Amino acid sequence: MTSKPSTPSAEHAGTERLGTEHPVEVRGLTKRFGSFTAVEDFDLTVQAGTVHGFLGPNGAGKSTTMRVLLGLYRPSSGTVRVLGHDPATHPAEATRGISSVPGDVSLWPNLTGRQALDVLAGLRGRYSHRREAELIERFALDTTKKVRSYSTGNRQKVMLVAAFAAEAPLLLLDEPTAGLDPLMEIEFGRCVREAVGQGRTVLLSSHLLAEVEELCTEVTIIRDGRLVESGHLEQMRHLAASSVTASVPAARAEELSARLAERGLRLARPDDGLSAPSTAPAPSAEGQGEVRLRGSVDREQVTGVLGLLAESGAQDITCTPASLEELFLRHYEVGAR
Amino acid sequence: MSRAQPTSGSGQYRRLIRLVLRRHWLMLGAWLGGLLLLVVITAPAYETTYPELSQRTFMVESLRANTATTLLYGPLPDPGRLGQLLVWETGTYVLVLGALMGILLAVALVRRPEDEGTLELIRSTGTAPWVPAAAALTVLIGQCLTLGGGAGLILWVQAQRIAELTESGAMAFGLLVSAVSLVFALIAVVCCQLAADARTARSWALIVLAAAFLARAVPDATATLDASHRAPVTVLHWISPLGWAQVVAPYTDDQMGPFLAFGAAAVVLLGAGLGLSARREYRSGLLARTRGSSARMRVRSPLAFALRRGVGSWVGWTVAVVGLAALFAGMSSGILELIEGSDATAQIVQQMLGEGSVTSMFFRMTAMFGGILRAIYAVGTVLRVRADEREGLLDVELTTGRRRWEPLVAALLTAAVGSLVMLLLAGGVTALVAQGQLGDEAALDETLGYLVLQWPAALCLAGLATVMVAGLPRLSWLMWALVTVSATLAWLGGLLDPPQWLMDLVVFEHVPDLSVGEPEFWPLGVLAGIGVAGLLVAVPLMRRRDLSRA
Numbered sequence: 113m114t115s116k117p118s119t120p121s122a123e124h125a126g127t128e129r130l131g132t133e134h135p136v137e138v139r140g141l142t143k144r145f146g147s148f149t150a151v152e153d154f155d156l157t158v159q160a161g162t163v164h165g166f167l168g169p170n171g172a173g174k175s176t177t178m179r180v181l182l183g184l185y186r187p188s189s190g191t192v193r194v195l196g197h198d199p200a201t202h203p204a205e206a207t208r209g210i211s212s213v214p215g216d217v218s219l220w221p222n223l224t225g226r227q228a229l230d231v232l233a234g235l236r237g238r239y240s241h242r243r244e245a246e247l248i249e250r251f252a253l254d255t256t257k258k259v260r261s262y263s264t265g266n267r268q269k270v271m272l273v274a275a276f277a278a279e280a281p282l283l284l285l286d287e288p289t290a291g292l293d294p295l296m297e298i299e300f301g302r303c304v305r306e307a308v309g310q311g312r313t314v315l316l317s318s319h320l321l322a323e324v325e326e327l328c329t330e331v332t333i334i335r336d337g338r339l340v341e342s343g344h345l346e347q348m349r350h351l352a353a354s355s356v357t358a359s360v361p362a363a364r365a366e367e368l369s370a371r372l373a374e375r376g377l378r379l380a381r382p383d384d385g386l387s388a389p390s391t392a393p394a395p396s397a398e399g400q401g402e403v404r405l406r407g408s409v410d411r412e413q414v415t416g417v418l419g420l421l422a423e424s425g426a427q428d429i430t431c432t433p434a435s436l437e438e439l440f441l442r443h444y445e446v447g448a449r
Numbered sequence: 450m451s452r453a454q455p456t457s458g459s460g461q462y463r464r465l466i467r468l469v470l471r472r473h474w475l476m477l478g479a480w481l482g483g484l485l486l487l488v489v490i491t492a493p494a495y496e497t498t499y500p501e502l503s504q505r506t507f508m509v510e511s512l513r514a515n516t517a518t519t520l521l522y523g524p525l526p527d528p529g530r531l532g533q534l535l536v537w538e539t540g541t542y543v544l545v546l547g548a549l550m551g552i553l554l555a556v557a558l559v560r561r562p563e564d565e566g567t568l569e570l571i572r573s574t575g576t577a578p579w580v581p582a583a584a585a586l587t588v589l590i591g592q593c594l595t596l597g598g599g600a601g602l603i604l605w606v607q608a609q610r611i612a613e614l615t616e617s618g619a620m621a622f623g624l625l626v627s628a629v630s631l632v633f634a635l636i637a638v639v640c641c642q643l644a645a646d647a648r649t650a651r652s653w654a655l656i657v658l659a660a661a662f663l664a665r666a667v668p669d670a671t672a673t674l675d676a677s678h679r680a681p682v683t684v685l686h687w688i689s690p691l692g693w694a695q696v697v698a699p700y701t702d703d704q705m706g707p708f709l710a711f712g713a714a715a716v717v718l719l720g721a722g723l724g725l726s727a728r729r730e731y732r733s734g735l736l737a738r739t740r741g742s743s744a745r746m747r748v749r750s751p752l753a754f755a756l757r758r759g760v761g762s763w764v765g766w767t768v769a770v771v772g773l774a775a776l777f778a779g780m781s782s783g784i785l786e787l788i789e790g791s792d793a794t795a796q797i798v799q800q801m802l803g804e805g806s807v808t809s810m811f812f813r814m815t816a817m818f819g820g821i822l823r824a825i826y827a828v829g830t831v832l833r834v835r836a837d838e839r840e841g842l843l844d845v846e847l848t849t850g851r852r853r854w855e856p857l858v859a860a861l862l863t864a865a866v867g868s869l870v871m872l873l874l875a876g877g878v879t880a881l882v883a884q885g886q887l888g889d890e891a892a893l894d895e896t897l898g899y900l901v902l903q904w905p906a907a908l909c910l911a912g913l914a915t916v917m918v919a920g921l922p923r924l925s926w927l928m929w930a931l932v933t934v935s936a937t938l939a940w941l942g943g944l945l946d947p948p949q950w951l952m953d954l955v956v957f958e959h960v961p962d963l964s965v966g967e968p969e970f971w972p973l974g975v976l977a978g979i980g981v982a983g984l985l986v987a988v989p990l991m992r993r994r995d996l997s998r999a
Contacts, residue, residue: 182847184847184996203847221646227746230747234753235850236850254741
């Protein structure tokens with residue numbers, strides 16, 4: 113059972129200063145470790161009251177950015193504002209308004225889950241014990257056991273309970289569901305939506321695309337420490353690419369491929385190794401019937417490609433905005449090359 | 450396609466030994482190098498300071514008369530040849546530290562990989578459970594035998610040059626060092642099977658070490674010495690591995706027979722460790738409580754949290770320090786013989802030192818020993834912050850909205866307050882017991898004073914540790930090297946006779962003699978000042994750096 117959204121004391125938590133619009137504003141962030149540049153000239157804006165997805169391959173710089181936001185790393189250059197504070201110089205003021213769940217949860221091994229929650233609540237101060245009790249119930253967390261004997265998932269639950277029970281206007285969640293079972297993932301989704309309902313802002317880093325697609329309205333994609341794309345999820349999908357499928361008479365497939373190649377495009381058969389999964393079962397045999405082709409086409413090319421397909425006598429042409437997965441893989445694969 | 454053969458058990462065993470050596474070579478080498486260095490320098494140092502046996506008479510007599518030294522080292526056998534002095538003083542130190550090495554290594558090699566999860570990784574590669582255990586035990590046992598072997602070899606070489614040293618004494622001492630360190634290592638291995646985690650296992654093994662020390666010290670200090678100034682070998686000497694030095698008596702009797710019994714004890718312990726390990730679950734201990742607890746921990750600040758977390762270790766150290774203080778004070782009547790006695794020794798000592806200085810020397814030494822223990826507690830408490838940082842716990846604490854320096858300052862304050870309360874308790878106990886033992890001879894302000902005046906040393910080291918954690922976190926372990934060197938010089942400095950500038954750097958050496966007219970207090974002010982300055986330097990350093998788990 114969910115309680116009524118608690119009074120949004122989180123919203124006017126006193127940590128915000130005049131003149132700041134967004135809970136998180138990062139401009140030109142660069143973080144170097146010796147000669148290694150983990151994040152370079154990175155921008156990030158998280159709008160108040162949204163769930164902002166933070167995506168990128170492993171080692172892209174997500175956690176480094178998160179640690180800068182938390183004031184644990186000092187930026188090499190660039191400006192960072194979290195709830196109106198510079199976390200590098202005023203980490204306490206910034207983090208007072210942040211609930212965070214780190215990617216790799218560490219807790220004091222010789223305390224029980226109950227004691228760890230007490231410590232987290234006591235150190236923070238602004239905390240709803242009523243909400244905590246409810247969350248413990250919802251996440252089915254046994255708080256009498258020592259942290260040492262907890263699994264990764266249980267340690268994560270402790271941090272999630274503490275994060276959602278804290279009365280902080282901003283939540284920074286770094287792959288928070290990595291160790292949770294599917295039921296708990298659903299519960300987590302509910303908690304995020306409730307938090308947004310209370311006017312809180314969430315920055316969610318995740319590899320679970322379904323989760324991001326379901327919860328986030330905006331996403332930022334980072335790769336090799338650089339910003340790849342950022343914006344409203346729906347817009348990005350439409351702008352980025354469309355997924356085109358069509359059945360082409362086998363006799364004309366060669367010719368079509370050549371004409372597509374002139375435009376620098378390629379449509380492939382679903383079974384020849386492109387990573388996009390096929391939606392239709394494999395077609396009839398080659399040479400006689402038709403060949404089913406599939407591919408990802410940039411927004412501005414779509415009209416031309418559809419024209420070519422029509423000229424080639426293609427049938428069953430579909431054109432859908434890219435799923436997040438396709439969007440994602442496109443960006444990831446470029447990085448891998 | 451060629452199929453790779455699975456690696457054989459013995460092949461895995463050799464690889465894992467290489468892995469263990471690769472992971473721990475620094476720790477293994479530092480222990481070995483440090484302890485063997487002590488053995489190397491001792492005999493030549495004695496020889497330089499007191500070349501002739503006759504020149505040692507006064508020193509030997511005064512050492513013998515001091516109950517504090519008897520408690521620490523046991524009785525010094527007649528006639529005080531170089532080898533006997535070496536075994537008595539450096540030997541005691543090497544045996545205690547060798548035992549400590551055995552315990553710390555055993556926990557690090559046998560149990561910690563399990564808590565860290567690295568053992569799981571190794572086991573999941575298709576390695577039989579016995580292989581990693583055998584590799585860890587091989588390195589552990591090898592290290593203990595190498596330590597003893599090295600010590601024996603060094604002394605054997607020195608025996609070729611120094612006439613007072615014997616080859617049989619070198620062999621007896623070498624075997625003794627091996628036996629003592631090995632037995633404590635195996636005791637720790639047994640503790641690793643019983644305790645819930647590595648840290649608890651280490652605490653239990655250290656308690657056994659403390660008990661072994663008591664079991665040797667008490668009968669030595671209370672014994673009536675025979676004609677050749679030796680305390681009778683009691684059952685406790687056989688039970689406590691630290692008492693084995695008197696059973697074997699290197700350079701005096703060179704008894705080799707007892708090593709059969711010691712070896713048997715090691716075999717029994719090894720068997721017990723292996724047997725118990727087969728009976729317990731992975732990552733749990735046979736005596737570990739699995740029952741849940743609904744205890745709360747209501748803390749509202751990093752300081753309250755640091756104090757609360759530190760209670761366990763504080764109680765342990767306090768029991769050790771106060772117990773030791775009581776033990777020393779309880780033995781203090783021994784010095785009455787020096788002050789009131791009428792034999793030749795007493796007369797010489799009285800002439801040389803004056804009455805007041807005999808008690809003064811006794812209590813300063815007692816206080817210094819307690820001071821070293823308190824400094825270890827204080828440094829450990831501060832370095833806990835670095836351990837927290839590496840384990841990611843500091844991140845969790847700070848991101849609740851806490852200032853960068855708060856946990857570090859909280860740790861320093863905990864160390865300062867903890868060591869102060871500890872020494873006040875120890876001082877109170879010392880004063881009370883000494884009053885009962887010595888009556889008016891024990892000046893209360895003096896006995897209490899010597900203990901309290903060790904506080905600046907602990908403050909100084911804790912302050913330096915704070916700066917290291919804030920400024921050079923990756924090198925903060927060097928604090929342990931500093932503590933070890935300081936403690937070694939303070940303990941053995943008297944006979945090793947290092948240059949004065951070096952002794953001036955030893956923080957424990959600045960407590961003035963309160964029995965003389967105008968004691969010098971300014972060095973203590975400097976020490977306390979370093980502690981406070983450390984705090985002031987550490988705060989901005991901590992604010993300016995990244996937190997990292999590396």
